[in-house]
Amino acid sequence: MPRARSSCAEADLYPAVKAFLEGQGYDVKAEVRGCDVVAIRGDEPPVIVELKLGFSLALVLQGVDRLTLTDRVYLAVSRPRGRRGRRGSVLRRDVRDLCRRLGLGLMTVAPGRSPGCVEVVVDPAPYRPRRRTASLTRLLGEHARRVGDPNRGGVTRTPIVTAYRQEALRCAILIERGGNASLKALRETGLVPNAPRILQRDVYGWFRRLQRATYALTERARQDIGRFAASRALPELASGATIRD
Numbered sequence: 001m002p003r004a005r006s007s008c009a010e011a012d013l014y015p016a017v018k019a020f021l022e023g024q025g026y027d028v029k030a031e032v033r034g035c036d037v038v039a040i041r042g043d044e045p046p047v048i049v050e051l052k053l054g055f056s057l058a059l060v061l062q063g064v065d066r067l068t069l070t071d072r073v074y075l076a077v078s079r080p081r082g083r084r085g086r087r088g089s090v091l092r093r094d095v096r097d098l099c100r101r102l103g104l105g106l107m108t109v110a111p112g113r114s115p116g117c118v119e120v121v122v123d124p125a126p127y128r129p130r131r132r133t134a135s136l137t138r139l140l141g142e143h144a145r146r147v148g149d150p151n152r153g154g155v156t157r158t159p160i161v162t163a164y165r166q167e168a169l170r171c172a173i174l175i176e177r178g179g180n181a182s183l184k185a186l187r188e189t190g191l192v193p194n195a196p197r198i199l200q201r202d203v204y205g206w207f208r209r210l211q212r213a214t215y216a217l218t219e220r221a222r223q224d225i226g227r228f229a230a231s232r233a234l235p236e237l238a239s240g241a242t243i244r245d
Contacts, residue, residue, distance in 0.1 A: 008078060010036075010051045013109040016117035017049055017076055023115045035066060037076075049074045049107075055090040063104045072124055074105035079119065091121070101127045150233040161228070166235040168198050169228060172206050172221050173235075180216040 017037055018028045026039035026047065037049035048066045052059040055077050066073045077090050090108060099106045105124040110117040145163035152158075159165070170192045175181045186195040199207050199215050206221030228234050 008053060008111055010053060012111040013051045013053075013076055013078060015113040016109050016111065016115070017051070017107075019113055020115040020118035021047065021049075035069075045070045045072055047072045047074065049076050051076050051109075053078045055095060060098070060102070060104070064102060067103060071103065071126075072105070073103075074107050074120075074124065075099065076107045076109050076118075079108035079110045079117075096122050100125070103127055147235055150235075161233045164198075165204070167192050167194055168204060168206065169225065169235050171195055171198055172217060172225055175207070175215060175217050176222070176225065180210055180214060183213045183215075 014030055014037065018030070021028045021037070021039040024041070026041045028037065028039045030037055032038040035048045036051045037047075039047040039049070041047075046069070048070055050059060050062050050066065050073070052075070055075070059075050059077070063073050063075050080090060090106070096106065099122045103124055103126060104122070105120065106122040107118055107120045109119075142163055146161075147163075147166055150161040150166070161169075171186060174186060174189060174191065178185075183196045183199060186192055186199075192198065204221070204224065206218055206224065207215045208218050210216050225234070
């Protein structure tokens with residue numbers, strides 16, 4: 001016989017949320033002026049809880065609307081089941097961060113009537129972002145070093161032309177024009193200040209070491225130069241720029 005599917009409705013979350021809030025001294029009532037749950041304790045601002053089986057944009061928008069009534073708004077969703085469920089959307093870090101940024105609380109609920117069925121994941125509080133100085137420095141540095149705008153915003157599965165890749169392409173083009181090149185000659189062009197580091201690391205598999213401090217191109221480099229040329233993503237390099245050993 002086929003197994004009967006277990007069904008759960010938003011209303012099944014209410015008893016546990018009610019018991020949880022009553023356990024903290026709140027007077028709890030459901031469906032008050034469009035709010036799923038309203039809890040009052042003395043002269044404190046009310047707590048509003050919106051119930052949904054899953055986390056969604058509609059629930060977030062509902063919570064944001066309730067912030068016009070009180071700063072103490074929780075989004076309550078059904079607790080994910082099993083290991084796979086616990087890796088689900090509601091427990092993801094970016095979901096928690098979103099709630100914090102918006103000043104919303106977040107709780108998960110297992111159907112039942114026990115306060116223990118409720119787990120508070122995030123409490124509502126004013127958001128005070130902590131600036132990631134190192135990340136900002138890298139962002140600004142990449143923007144400043146990148147020449148022109150070689151990429152198309154929104155594309156996927158396409159190599160991004162970073163400032164580092166542009167410098168590596170300059171190295172490759174100069175070597176292609178000369179057949180091979182020494183680190184000294186590349187450095188003396190003034191076009192690629194980081195040439196020694198780029199050639200020695202060889203991130204893209206473009207450079208073949210002929211002898212100490214002298215390099216030629218690999219076949220992969222020639223293919224990639226052609227591919228970037230076809231997409232008009234090659235860095236500007238004067239036609240007369242070349243290397244002299």
